[in-house]
Amino acid sequence: MALYTPDRSQYPAKKADGTLDIDLASGKYLKLWQGPNHPGITGNMSVELTVCGDEVVEGKTHVGYLHRGFEKLMERRSFIQCFPIVCRICVPEPDFNEYCYAAAVEDLSGIQSPERANWMRALILEMGRINSYLMYLGGQAGALGLGVIGQWTTYARDLMLDRFEEMTGARIYHMFILPGGVRDGLPDGFDQRMEETLREIESTMKDVHDVMFHNAVFKKRTVGQGVIDPAWLDQYGVTGPNARAAGVAKDVRRDQPYLVYRELEFEPVIGHDSDIYTRSDVRRRDLLMSVDLIRQILAKMPRSGPLIADMPSMLHWKIPRGETYVRGECSRGEYGYYLVTDGSGFPRRVNVRGPSYTHAMALLERMIVNINISDVAALMVSLHTYPPEIER
Amino acid sequence: MSVRDVLSPFTAWKNLFRDPVSIPDPLNRAAAPRYRGFHQNDVEKCIGCGTCETICQNGAIDMVPVEGIETKSGDSGLRPRIDYGRCCWCALCVDVCMTKSLTMSNAYTWVENDPDLFCFTPGVDKKHWDNAELGYHCPTDRRITGQVRAHMRELEPETRIDSFVEIVQGYSVEEAILEADRCVACGLPCATAITSAAWNCSTPATRFPASAAASAPTSARTPALPATKATRSPSAG
Amino acid sequence: MSFDWMKIPYALLTVFIVFNYGMLLGALIQKIGARAGRRHGIPIWQNYVDLIKNYGQRTSITHGVMFYLGPVFRLTGGIGLLLFVPTIYGSYMFSNLSFAGDLILALYFVFFGTLGMALGAGESGHPHAAIGITRGLSQVSVAELPFALAVFAVALQYQTLSVTDIVAAQQGGVMNWTLFTNPLAVAAAMLAFLGSMMRPPFDVVIAPQEIPIGPPTEYHSAYLALMQTNRAIFPIAKMVIYMNLFFGGATSWPEFAVKVFLLYLFSAFVGVCFPRFRVEQSIRWFLIWAVPLGVLAILWV
Numbered sequence: 016m017a018l019y020t021p022d023r024s025q026y027p028a029k030k031a032d033g034t035l036d037i038d039l040a041s042g043k044y045l046k047l048w049q050g051p052n053h054p055g056i057t058g059n060m061s062v063e064l065t066v067c068g069d070e071v072v073e074g075k076t077h078v079g080y081l082h083r084g085f086e087k088l089m090e091r092r093s094f095i096q097c098f099p100i101v102c103r104i105c106v107p108e109p110d111f112n113e114y115c116y117a118a119a120v121e122d123l124s125g126i127q128s129p130e131r132a133n134w135m136r137a138l139i140l141e142m143g144r145i146n147s148y149l150m151y152l153g154g155q156a157g158a159l160g161l162g163v164i165g166q167w168t169t170y171a172r173d174l175m176l177d178r179f180e181e182m183t184g185a186r187i188y189h190m191f192i193l194p195g196g197v198r199d200g201l202p203d204g205f206d207q208r209m210e211e212t213l214r215e216i217e218s219t220m221k222d223v224h225d226v227m228f229h230n231a232v233f234k235k236r237t238v239g240q241g242v243i244d245p246a247w248l249d250q251y252g253v254t255g256p257n258a259r260a261a262g263v264a265k266d267v268r269r270d271q272p273y274l275v276y277r278e279l280e281f282e283p284v285i286g287h288d289s290d291i292y293t294r295s296d297v298r299r300r301d302l303l304m305s306v307d308l309i310r311q312i313l314a315k316m317p318r319s320g321p322l323i324a325d326m327p328s329m330l331h332w333k334i335p336r337g338e339t340y341v342r343g344e345c346s347r348g349e350y351g352y353y354l355v356t357d358g359s360g361f362p363r364r365v366n367v368r369g370p371s372y373t374h375a376m377a378l379l380e381r382m383i384v385n386i387n388i389s390d391v392a393a394l395m396v397s398l399h400t401y402p403p404e405i406e407r
Numbered sequence: 408m409s410v411r412d413v414l415s416p417f418t419a420w421k422n423l424f425r426d427p428v429s430i431p432d433p434l435n436r437a438a439a440p441r442y443r444g445f446h447q448n449d450v451e452k453c454i455g456c457g458t459c460e461t462i463c464q465n466g467a468i469d470m471v472p473v474e475g476i477e478t479k480s481g482d483s484g485l486r487p488r489i490d491y492g493r494c495c496w497c498a499l500c501v502d503v504c505m506t507k508s509l510t511m512s513n514a515y516t517w518v519e520n521d522p523d524l525f526c527f528t529p530g531v532d533k534k535h536w537d538n539a540e541l542g543y544h545c546p547t548d549r550r551i552t553g554q555v556r557a558h559m560r561e562l563e564p565e566t567r568i569d570s571f572v573e574i575v576q577g578y579s580v581e582e583a584i585l586e587a588d589r590c591v592a593c594g595l596p597c598a599t600a601i602t603s604a605a606w607n608c609s610t611p612a613t614r615f616p617a618s619a620a621a622s623a624p625t626s627a628r629t630p631a632l633p634a635t636k637a638t639r640s641p642s643a644g
Numbered sequence: 645m646s647f648d649w650m651k652i653p654y655a656l657l658t659v660f661i662v663f664n665y666g667m668l669l670g671a672l673i674q675k676i677g678a679r680a681g682r683r684h685g686i687p688i689w690q691n692y693v694d695l696i697k698n699y700g701q702r703t704s705i706t707h708g709v710m711f712y713l714g715p716v717f718r719l720t721g722g723i724g725l726l727l728f729v730p731t732i733y734g735s736y737m738f739s740n741l742s743f744a745g746d747l748i749l750a751l752y753f754v755f756f757g758t759l760g761m762a763l764g765a766g767e768s769g770h771p772h773a774a775i776g777i778t779r780g781l782s783q784v785s786v787a788e789l790p791f792a793l794a795v796f797a798v799a800l801q802y803q804t805l806s807v808t809d810i811v812a813a814q815q816g817g818v819m820n821w822t823l824f825t826n827p828l829a830v831a832a833a834m835l836a837f838l839g840s841m842m843r844p845p846f847d848v849v850i851a852p853q854e855i856p857i858g859p860p861t862e863y864h865s866a867y868l869a870l871m872q873t874n875r876a877i878f879p880i881a882k883m884v885i886y887m888n889l890f891f892g893g894a895t896s897w898p899e900f901a902v903k904v905f906l907l908y909l910f911s912a913f914v915g916v917c918f919p920r921f922r923v924e925q926s927i928r929w930f931l932i933w934a935v936p937l938g939v940l941a942i943l944w945v
């Protein structure tokens with residue numbers, strides 16, 4: 016370690032109020048912006064780094080590059096008009112927004128979505144989860160320069176997008192889970208094409224396993240890096256694979272089953288080392304579990320029956336006063352919608368609990384200290400954050 | 408670090424002689440049959456009720472006068488013009504369309520130098536996808552403006568045979584609001600409301616195939632609506 | 645020694661051929677790499693399109709003289725390197741301006757371009773560039789180390805500093821190549837080769853994700869085009885040296901083409917499969933794996 020000695024004496028002292036005493040004029044420190052237009056950042060956010068040599072002494076997350084005020088927009092839109100908006104809160108996995116919003120609205124208006132619609136929803140959510148993980152794996156490998164993984168997973172994701180396209184009519188923003196049910200049933204021959212897609216994904220994942228997870232350099236960069244201390248999980252509200260990689264089996268699908276998860280067989284995937292490598296591995300195995308879940312869903316789901324409940328006229332739809340919180344386990348952790356209604360035709364308040372909010376702000380800022388600047392991208396990607404969730 | 412970790416990555420090269428999977432010609436890829444692509448409108452069927460304009464949360468639709476279409480009873484003479492600078496292809500307008508005249512093709516490429524041209528009136532401005540068969544169409548049995556007519560309570564035959572109570576009672580306030588909410592308040596003296604001819608709907612109900620479904624009696628209605636006063640007069644027509 | 649002026653147009657012809665070969669080869673290697681990613685890859689003429697487009701563009705900002713000179717230095721490094729090594733052994737036309745002792749000059753040229761870049765991009769005042777340069781210089785230096793050792797070993801082995809003589813000594817059959825007469829030197833040099841090709845695992849210098857985008861972000865328009873030109877020439881020039889020192893040189897253009905292709909492919913072959921080391925990891929890696937090989941190579945001789 017002669018070449019790289021972390022000399023703690025260089026680090027800025029803490030001031031009385033707990034902030035760091037960083038004297039930029041001394042020339043010892045350098046401010047660096049990683050983002051907002053930088054390949055090493057996840058989406059439209061940026062991290063303001065203060066570095067000392069190659070080490071980060073302080074990192075601050077800055078968001079707002081994407082701020083459209085989704086939550087505020089919804090307060091001036093009728094309940095059905097919110098439906099096309101919510102999916103935009105998370106681009107790579109929009110379905111959780113649609114599901115959570117629909118579930119919250121149904122909860123408050125006392126509508127029961129039909130059984131078949133619930134199966135369809137679960138199917139969509141699992142498909143979305145696979146997409147999100149595929150994108151993540153490509154990103155995680157890409158952040159460390161292993162571009163070929165991203166090329167494979169993009170292909171696999173593209174196949175899944177094809178399935179989305181034929182099922183929902185769109186590739187990215189599916190806008191399929193209407194409050195009350197879903198828009199449509201499965202197209203003809205969907206099962207078979209889905210099975211082919213799943214096989215292709217499995218074979219891609221096998222390649223990914225060989226090239227990414229059995230890779231000396233990848234291990235060198237990720238094993239032991241970016242460890243989330245299990246003690247932080249509750250402090251920072253860490254959920255999803257980030258928590259499961261730390262050995263805590265948090266999974267809303269099992270803890271508070273929604274939709275049809277009670278009828279599916281699965282066991283939350285956990286890891287133990289809580290480093291970047293383990294988190295990638297947990298996500299890889301979770302992806303394979305989703306593949307299995309899709310097979311179960313397709314085998315068990317009813318093929319006939321209503322897809323949408325009897326709804327009042329959505330043009331003048333008023334929902335009685337009330338508040339609710341619904342949640343689901345998305346690929347990044349617990350996704351939740353808090354909805355308040357006041358009896359009018361508009362939501363009084365919609366609050367989106369995106370897992371990235373805790374992961375990319377508080378947790379990242381804590382973890383980023385004392386790591387090498389080259390590792391910032393890998394660390395950030397490994398938390399699997401999507402910025403729109405932060406600045407709904 | 409084991410030897411496997413050094414050698415295993417090289418398996419990536421097994422793809423060298425496999426056929427590539429990227430799409431060689433991405434510009435001419437056909438979209439799925441249900442794809443929500445560019446809008447089509449059957450202007451003969453459309454009555455210019457403007458419901459699509461009302462529901463569009465992006466404000467992408469404007470109702471504009473169209474040459475050759477006269478304002479007459481049951482037809483405002485206006486047709487929806489869509490601004491593709493605002494549209495997000497959510498298809499709510501298609502779902503809500505009272506006549507099912509508005510649909511979506513599965514075409515998704517359209518190149519133009521002048522951005523203003525992306526504001527167009529489907530069905531009136533001729534486009535290459537006007538006759539496309541495939542694309543998103545709202546299932547005929549789905550209406551998001553209230554599928555089911557609120558059931559009006561009836562008395563026992565013995566009671567009602569010699570009384571007008573049933574007719575005088577009519578709907579309760581809640582039921583009346585529920586039923587009135589199904590009116591889309593288009594302002595046309597017509598039957599976009601597929602209810603019974605409670606007010607002046609001059610357009611024959613045959614225009615709406617769904618009116619058959621609407622007249623089927625149902626008694627169970629789940630949605631609980633607030634028992635507030637009706638803010639909107641049902642007699643919009 | 646009288647100078648034969650005719651050598652100059654001939655040398656320029658070499659540069660021209662190498663440039664075009666480099667452009668096509670670059671695209672070909674990209675296509676091969678794309679195959680590993682299950683893609684079709686770029687059209688083979690893509691590099692020409694990019695180059696012409698970039699040459700047609702002008703910058704609208706100013707940074708300072710050194711900034712403008714950076715790409716020029718870099719290109720000088722590439723062309724200079726090529727000019728002073730005999731590209732085709734035994735051919736009067738393509739032996740270029742080589743002379744006795746040119747090996748040292750060639751080594752100098754390998755470094756020259758990087759230095760020019762460092763000065764130039766440093767002048768842009770962008771902190772990312774500064775980081776890229778620090779990383780670049782430290783990594784390139786350490787990657788040069790095994791190469792230099794290997795070169796010394798070869799020079800000792802053949803008792804000459806003239807590239808032409810070294811090639812001459814390797815003629816007469818594959819078994820005379822340095823590859824077989826001194827495999828350790830070749831191994832050390834090939835590891836160094838990986839380090840200098842700016843491909844994973846040693847491309848943290850230009851890694852876009854890990855902060856320094858380095859020169860490609862700072863340079864644009866015609867400056868970028870100059871650097872692209874250099875990217876077509878410089879790797880080939882470097883490979884010519886490798887080919888001459890270790891793989892028996894080339895006596896004809898087809899032989900040249902094949903050997904350079906294989907060398908180029910080698911870097912892609914490794915590069916596609918691995919992510920990248922951090923700077924200090926790659927430095928350590930070179931010191932642990934490559935440098936001892938170089939030292940052994942010298943001892944072997």
Ligand code: SF4
Pocket residue numbers: 462463464465466467468489493494495496497498499500501
């Ligand atoms: S598709 Fe959606 S956004 Fe587009 S015009 Fe229709 S309602 Fe408006």
Ligand code: SF4
Pocket residue numbers: 448452453454455456457458459460486487503504505506507508509
């Ligand atoms: S809702 Fe349908 S019928 Fe009414 S104006 Fe729009 S397109 Fe025409």
